[in-house]
Amino acid sequence: MDMKDLPKAYDAAAVEADIFKQWEESGAFDPDKLAELDPRYKGAKPYCIVLPPPNRTGTLHLGHAKMLAIEDLLIRFHRMLGKKTYWVPGTDHAALATQVKVEQLLIKEGFKDPRQELGREKFLERVRDFAQQSRDTIVEQCKRMGSSMDWKREKYTLDAERNLAVNTVFKMMFEDGLIERGYRVVNWDPTFQTTLSDDEVDHKDTQAELVTFTYDKDFPIAISTTRPETKFGDTGVAVHPDDKRYKKFVGKTLKANFCGKQITLKVIADAEVDPKFGTGALGVTPAHSLIDADLAEQHVLPMVQVIGQDGKMTAEAGKDFEGLTTIEARKKIVEILEKQGCVQKKETVPQSLLIAQRGESPVEQLPMRQWFVRVNKNFKLRNNTLGKWKKGDETTLKDLMSYAVESKQIKILPDNFEKIYFHWVNNLRDWCISRQIWFGHQIPVWYKGDETKVSNDQPGEGWTRDPDTLDTWFSSGLWTFSTLGWPDKEKWAKEREYHPTDVLETGYDILFFWVARMILMSTYVLGEIPFKDVYLHGLVRDEKGRKMSKSIGNVLDPLDLIPKYGTDAVRLSLVMGTSPGMDQKLSEDKIKDFRNFTNKLWNISRFVLTTTRSPHPPLIRGEDELSSAEGSTLADRWILSRYYGVQDRVTKLIGDYQFSQAGELLRDFTWGDFADWYLEISKVEKGKDAILWHILSRLLPLWHPFMPFVTEYIWSLIGYPQQLLVTSWPKSSYENDGKGEKEFEVIKNLITDLRRMRAEQSVEPAAFIKVAMVVDKETQKLIEENIAIVKQLARLEEVEFVSEVAKGWPTTVSGKTTVGLNLASGIDVAKEGEKIQKEIEQLKPYIKSTEAKLKNKEFVSKAPEKVVNDMKNKLEEAKAKLKALEERMKA
RNA sequence: GGACGUUUAGCUCAGUUGGUUAGAGCGUUCGAUUCACAUUCGAAAGGUCGCAGGUUCGAAUCCUGCAACGUCCACCA
Numbered sequence: 001m002d003m004k005d006l007p008k009a010y011d012a013a014a015v016e017a018d019i020f021k022q023w024e025e026s027g028a029f030d031p032d033k034l035a036e037l038d039p040r041y042k043g044a045k046p047y048c049i050v051l052p053p054p055n056r057t058g059t060l061h062l063g064h065a066k067m068l069a070i071e072d073l074l075i076r077f078h079r080m081l082g083k084k085t086y087w088v089p090g091t092d093h094a095a096l097a098t099q100v101k102v103e104q105l106l107i108k109e110g111f112k113d114p115r116q117e118l119g120r121e122k123f124l125e126r127v128r129d130f131a132q133q134s135r136d137t138i139v140e141q142c143k144r145m146g147s148s149m150d151w152k153r154e155k156y157t158l159d160a161e162r163n164l165a166v167n168t169v170f171k172m173m174f175e176d177g178l179i180e181r182g183y184r185v186v187n188w189d190p191t192f193q194t195t196l197s198d199d200e201v202d203h204k205d206t207q208a209e210l211v212t213f214t215y216d217k218d219f220p221i222a223i224s225t226t227r228p229e230t231k232f233g234d235t236g237v238a239v240h241p242d243d244k245r246y247k248k249f250v251g252k253t254l255k256a257n258f259c260g261k262q263i264t265l266k267v268i269a270d271a272e273v274d275p276k277f278g279t280g281a282l283g284v285t286p287a288h289s290l291i292d293a294d295l296a297e298q299h300v301l302p303m304v305q306v307i308g309q310d311g312k313m314t315a316e317a318g319k320d321f322e323g324l325t326t327i328e329a330r331k332k333i334v335e336i337l338e339k340q341g342c343v344q345k346k347e348t349v350p351q352s353l354l355i356a357q358r359g360e361s362p363v364e365q366l367p368m369r370q371w372f373v374r375v376n377k378n379f380k381l382r383n384n385t386l387g388k389w390k391k392g393d394e395t396t397l398k399d400l401m402s403y404a405v406e407s408k409q410i411k412i413l414p415d416n417f418e419k420i421y422f423h424w425v426n427n428l429r430d431w432c433i434s435r436q437i438w439f440g441h442q443i444p445v446w447y448k449g450d451e452t453k454v455s456n457d458q459p460g461e462g463w464t465r466d467p468d469t470l471d472t473w474f475s476s477g478l479w480t481f482s483t484l485g486w487p488d489k490e491k492w493a494k495e496r497e498y499h500p501t502d503v504l505e506t507g508y509d510i511l512f513f514w515v516a517r518m519i520l521m522s523t524y525v526l527g528e529i530p531f532k533d534v535y536l537h538g539l540v541r542d543e544k545g546r547k548m549s550k551s552i553g554n555v556l557d558p559l560d561l562i563p564k565y566g567t568d569a570v571r572l573s574l575v576m577g578t579s580p581g582m583d584q585k586l587s588e589d590k591i592k593d594f595r596n597f598t599n600k601l602w603n604i605s606r607f608v609l610t611t612t613r614s615p616h617p618p619l620i621r622g623e624d625e626l627s628s629a630e631g632s633t634l635a636d637r638w639i640l641s642r643y644y645g646v647q648d649r650v651t652k653l654i655g656d657y658q659f660s661q662a663g664e665l666l667r668d669f670t671w672g673d674f675a676d677w678y679l680e681i682s683k684v685e686k687g688k689d690a691i692l693w694h695i696l697s698r699l700l701p702l703w704h705p706f707m708p709f710v711t712e713y714i715w716s717l718i719g720y721p722q723q724l725l726v727t728s729w730p731k732s733s734y735e736n737d738g739k740g741e742k743e744f745e746v747i748k749n750l751i752t753d754l755r756r757m758r759a760e761q762s763v764e765p766a767a768f769i770k771v772a773m774v775v776d777k778e779t780q781k782l783i784e785e786n787i788a789i790v791k792q793l794a795r796l797e798e799v800e801f802v803s804e805v806a807k808g809w810p811t812t813v814s815g816k817t818t819v820g821l822n823l824a825s826g827i828d829v830a831k832e833g834e835k836i837q838k839e840i841e842q843l844k845p846y847i848k849s850t851e852a853k854l855k856n857k858e859f860v861s862k863a864p865e866k867v868v869n870d871m872k873n874k875l876e877e878a879k880a881k882l883k884a885l886e887e888r889m890k891a
Numbered sequence: 892g893g894a895c896g897u898u899u900a901g902c903u904c905a906g907u908u909g910g911u912u913a914g915a916g917c918g919u920u921c922g923a924u925u926c927a928c929a930u931u932c933g934a935a936a937g938g939u940c941g942c943a944g945g946u947u948c949g950a951a952u953c954c955u956g957c958a959a960c961g962u963c964c965a966c967c968a
Contacts, residue, residue, distance in 0.1 A: 006927090008927080008928070008930095009928080009930065010930090203964095203965090203966075210967090210968085223968080224967090224968065225968060226968075227968085238968090273968085274967060274968085276967095277967045277968070278967080278968070281968095282967090282968050283968075284968090285968090289968080291966080291968080292968080349967085351966090351967090352965095352966065414896095416895065416896070417895090419894080419895065420894075420895060420896095420963070420964085423893090423894065423895085423963090423964075424963090424964075427964075427965080508962095508963095509962095509963095511963095512963090512964095543902095543903085545961090576904095576916090577903065577904050577905075577915090577916075578904085579904090579905080581896085582896090582897085582904095583897095583961090583962090584903095584904095585903065585904090586903095587903085589903095589917070589918095590903075590916090590917080592930085593916070593917065593930095595930070596928095596930045596931095597930090598930090599928070599930050600928070600930080600931090602927090602928080602930095603927045603928035603930090603931090604927075604928085605927090606927050606928080607927035607928080608927085609927090610927070611927075656907085658907085660904090660905070661905070661906090664905075664915065664916090667915090667916090668915080675927090675928090676932075676933095679927080680932095683926080752933085752934085755933055755934065756933080756934055756935080795923090842912085843912090845912090846912050849912090850911085850912085853948080853949080856948055856949090857948085858947095858948040858949095859948040859949070860948085861948085862947090862948055862949085863910065863948070863949075864910070866910090867910045867911070867949095868910095870910090870911050871910090871911055873911090874911055874912080875911090878912085
């Protein structure tokens with residue numbers, strides 16, 4: 001393309017697809033092919049991030065886009081640094097979530113009970129179809145975001161290799177006694193007919209009627225409940241040990257006729273009971289409350305299940321109630337009790353209802369035979385683990401999880417999430433891992449009579465497999481190593497070097513679900529941490545701070561935004577102005593601003609491409625070092641010094657996960673220094689081609705991790721033979737004494753002052769063409785050397801150096817230098833006077849307080865020398881400025 | 892009930908070991924405009940850093956208390 005024909009505005013939509021294709025086809029996303037692209041990758045250090053596998057439940061949202069932007073930034077940065085980078089791509093079957101989604105779709109299609117009507121195999125077929133479609137969309141979206149991962153290496157939480165890993169770990173845990181089957185109270189979702197882990201249950205605030213009553217007319221103790229229907233299952237009454245009212249009953253067994261059912265209740269004393277709540281007595285329902293089940297276990301109370309898996313009353317509730325819904329039963333019971341005169345009080349109280357996170361249906365707690373992971377149970381370690389335990393030592397899963405973070409082997413960013421993590425781990429209960437849904441890893445357990453066997457395949461004639469599947473987090477917990485070939489010895493040996501992975505980047509909302517479980521699995525199975533750093537990003541909210549949701553209609557879809565503003569702008573808007581762990585408000589305006597910046601970079605490059613000599617830059621790396629003749633003017637020294645300062649700081653900031661700050665620094669330099677000053681100067685002072693290229697060819701790599709498309713595109717237009725994404729990260733080579741920067745500030749300030757005066761004097765532009773100034777010899781020389789720049793940027797036609805300031809002519813001050821400016825004509829003296837007066841007023845208190853500070857002996861002796869010296873210099877400057885201003889006022 | 896955050900310019904947010912007169916972007920106001928970019932350029936206005944104490948030579952930053960908002964966890968039956 002002829003450079004002159006470059007479009008005025010960067011057209012992202014027109015070039016992104018091609019660029020991505022080139023990246024993909026070059027093999028740069030594949031860690032094993034990097035060495036073919038550049039020998040420096042041979043034997044290079046590995047750098048690995050596993051992509052938090054998106055759920056195959058639909059499409060990606062802005063939260064995913066943010067995740068991809070940050071991870072791709074890290075991957076591209078480390079790839080350019082010369083690491084063998086492996087970003088492991090994949091998707092998650094998301095068991096329950098996906099099945100629920102498909103069931104809902106099928107119901108919309110007209111099915112009443114899709115599972116029953118279709119049967120396991122046909123139903124699963126539908127789920128798999130949906131998951132496949134979703135997967136295709138997700139992969140396409142990831143590519144649109146520019147994510148540099150190699151989908152040829154795609155993994156799936158439900159594919160054969162991951163299944164082998166799941167079954168292997170299940171067997172290990174079973175043999176270690178960590179996985180057990182038990183009859184316990186679990187969370188049960190009657191709508192979807194499955195158990196749920198504690199983390200999959202939410203609370204919803206509602207109003208409920210709290211009824212205070214006695215079980216029958218003769219019962220001596222009154223209790224309160226919002227769920228009278230569960231009272232058929234009561235087997236105890238609990239009171240506080242110190243409660244005098246009930247002391248005489250403690251230890252006794254009482255009988256009652258509760259709405260036609262004979263029940264037997266043991267009165268127990270437990271400190272957990274709050275004597276001030278209600279009557280101070282608590283009806284214990286071991287089968288339908290996790291809390292009561294704990295009480296029952298301690299006091300040995302029997303368990304009577306009165307609510308069935310269908311959410312209706314069981315035969316244990318008596319003939320009159322069997323088959324009623326809980327709501328119907330509740331109503332009937334209260335009516336009967338009222339008739340009997342047993343009800344003492346009815347009041348409305350706030351209550352938090354248990355509901356399922358997926359599907360929002362109410363959750364019942366009831367006893368079932370399920371599989372659990374025992375987190376508090378001691379077991380013998382199979383590995384040397386975390387440097388604390390040796391093979392054969394006894395510990396618990398909980399201890400492993402705590403120690404990995406406690407010992408700082410895993411660092412969580414921001415670190416306040418470490419506290420939250422510990423709190424969660426400490427209160428962790430056994431993890432119910434069996435689900436009664438069909439979509440997922442089927443539990444590898446076989447039964448024959450009373451025998452139980454763990455096996456991938458049917459052990460022989462007459463064995464039947466447990467129909468349940470595993471909690472989705474069981475398989476995603478293995479993700480860091482199941483994706484790297486484990487447990488296949490050969491494959492694992494090949495990719496072993498990537499584990500522990502370097503960073504786990506994800507939203508803080510799945511810290512418990514996923515991050516914690518990966519730590520559990522990796523420390524248990526491998527005896528090592530799954531990742532070194534955890535970077536938690538915040539949620540993306542709408543401009544009003546609300547969660548994006550379809551019902552509010554405030555969802556911004558990445559796929560709508562990308563064609564409109566370009567991927568680079570979308571990515572920048574998700575990274576800039578954010579910090580880890582903090583939620584982000586995003587509006588289209590913000591994306592628009594970054595689209596403007598993308599265009600700015602485009603035009604900077606277009607300027608350099610079209611105005612400098614051809615062929616443009618030395619096209620081989622390392623041959624663009626500057627000769628001593630280049631970079632000899634003040635402006636050159638200034639921009640080089642600025643650039644290298646920025647480069648070093650940006651490199652450090654990205655390494656420290658301070659992406660937003662790194663980006664801001666780069667933007668300030670690119671826009672504020674390079675474009676607005678240096679490029680303008682290059683129009684006046686010729687011979688800057690080498691430096692323009694020197695900086696642009698480094699700026700593009702620095703920007704690449706933030707905005708890969710536009711930078712790569714410009715890079716290719718310039719004609720570099722090597723793709724930008726595998727070009728090495730710029731290194732420091734500039735020796736910088738800082739003098740150029742300081743001297744240039746004098747020129748810069750002078751120009752700024754002149755510009756301001758021109759703007760504020762509201763004079764005709766033509767009147768402001770001649771300036772006479774009084775300066776010391778040194779400064780005069782400096783200005784004379786750069787006179788062309790001053791004239792051009794301040795739009796003056798003439799500059800004159802005079803011996804003294806003429807009467808009535810304003811003066812101004814730049815840095816240390818007093819400059820008298822004589823304007824040729826048309827100055828509004830009154831206006832200028834006002835302005836000066838104001839400045840004086842601002843200056844005086846500062847001088848006063850600074851002088852006082854410097855007189856303070858304690859301050860001078862205790863403060864660092866640098867602070868004191870800086871302050872002294874600054875004070876001198878301020879004093880000089882004040883003096884000048886006062887003289888000007890007089891005039 | 893417990894824990895953890897947040898509170899800085901009109902808006903969105905930076906401010907990492909306490910240290911010059913607290914920053915950016917957007918917005919606002921004023922001005923510029925053939926010359927890479929109107930997706931542009933220059934300038935200005937705008938903040939007692941939520942409140943009250945404390946530590947310190949020095950606090951947006953550390954400590955204590957309070958308030959508002961938010962999130963997570965637990966659930967009083």
